[in-house]
Amino acid sequence: xxxxxxxxxxxxxNVSGPLGKxxxxxxxxxxxxxxGSGLMYDDHVTGGRVSFxxxxxVDLVYADTSSNSENDxxxxxxxxxxxxxxxxxxxxxxxxxxxxxxxxxxWISKDSSQNNMLVWDANLTxxxxxxxxxxxxxxxxxxxxxxxxxxxxxxxxxxxxxxxxSHALSLDYEYFGKNVGTDTTYCVMPGSKGxxxxxxYVPA
Numbered sequence: 001x002x003x004x005x006x007x008x009x010x011x012x013x014n015v016s017g018p019l020g021k022x023x024x025x026x027x028x029x030x031x032x033x034x035x036g037s038g039l040m041y042d043d044h045v046t047g048g049r050v051s052f053x054x055x056x057x058v059d060l061v062y063a064d065t066s067s068n069s070e071n072d073x074x075x076x077x078x079x080x081x082x083x084x085x086x087x088x089x090x091x092x093x094x095x096x097x098x099x100x101x102x103x104x105x106x107w108i109s110k111d112s113s114q115n116n117m118l119v120w121d122a123n124l125t126x127x128x129x130x131x132x133x134x135x136x137x138x139x140x141x142x143x144x145x146x147x148x149x150x151x152x153x154x155x156x157x158x159x160x161x162x163x164x165x166s167h168a169l170s171l172d173y174e175y176f177g178k179n180v181g182t183d184t185t186y187c188v189m190p191g192s193k194g195x196x197x198x199x200x201y202v203p204a
Contacts, residue, residue, distance in 0.1 A: 025051040033061060035087050036103025036121030037137040039149055040181055041065065045085075057091040066110070081114055082107035097127045117179070118142045132156050135172075139180050146178035146191065159200035167201040 014029030027049040034042040047063025066083040087105040094100060103121035118141065125135040137151040153172020160166045178191035 023052055027051070033059070033063065034089075035061070035085070035105055035119075036089055036139075037101050037123035037151075039121060039137050039139040039151065039176075040105060040107075040119050041085070055093055059087075059089040061085070061087045061089070081109045081111060082117055083110050084108040098124070100124050130156075131158075141177075141179055143177075143179035146180065149174075149176040149180035149190075151175075153196075159202050161202055164202055164204040167199060169197075169199045171195070171197050 014027055014031045016025065016027040016031070018025050028047075030044055030046045031049065032044050033049065043065070045061070045063035045065050047061065049063070050060045052058055062085070064084045085105055085107050087103060089101065089103045092100050092102075101121070101123040103119070105119040105121065107117045107119060109116055119139060120141075121137070121139045123135065123137040125133055127133045133155050135151070135153055135155065139149045141147045151172050151174045153170055155168060155170040157168045158166060159168040173193075173195055175193040176190045181190045
């Protein structure tokens with residue numbers, strides 16, 4: 001469970017496992033999910049996820065985000081009423097060093113005050129020597145304005161919750177249109193831009 005200053009809530013509670021010997025994994029309940037590269041949304045959701053594939057890994061997700069009390073975009077944002085989502089996320093390893101992500105998302109309005117919003121997300125990450133990597137992410141939505149965002153950066157290390165003392169340091173430039181992110185994995189909020197320096201550390 002987590003605590004957000006107003007009350008406690010259960011963040012993750014699900015049933016997950018393989019469907020026989022099909023190579024397909026099913027997750028149902030409340031779980032963490034990063035849609036595409038995480039520029040649009042990266043947090044816990046309630047719903048279902050079907051996962052399969054090896055070199056090309058695919059996640060098919062239908063979920064609701066309204067149970068996440070951290071999901072609170074500005075009321076003036078086109079994202080304010082978009083709390084349910086159907087998505088297909090594809091992860092592909094081009095080589096041992098380079099991987100890519102493509103994601104198509106349909107964010108569904110909870111009432112008739114606005115239309116659904118389509119999101120297309122792409123990411124490319126390349127590993128360099130000595131634990132460094134470079135990455136680029138681009139998102140575009142079908143909103144009439146403020147409908148794209150991108151991130152370009154360099155990172156070092158990996159924060160592994162099972163490895164005490166591990167850390168991940170990143171430096172990037174982030175540009176977010178006002179109708180791009182709702183609970184993003186990045187630092188800059190929708191409708192802004194800037195340089196972000198982050199360090200994730202797993203204590204002993």
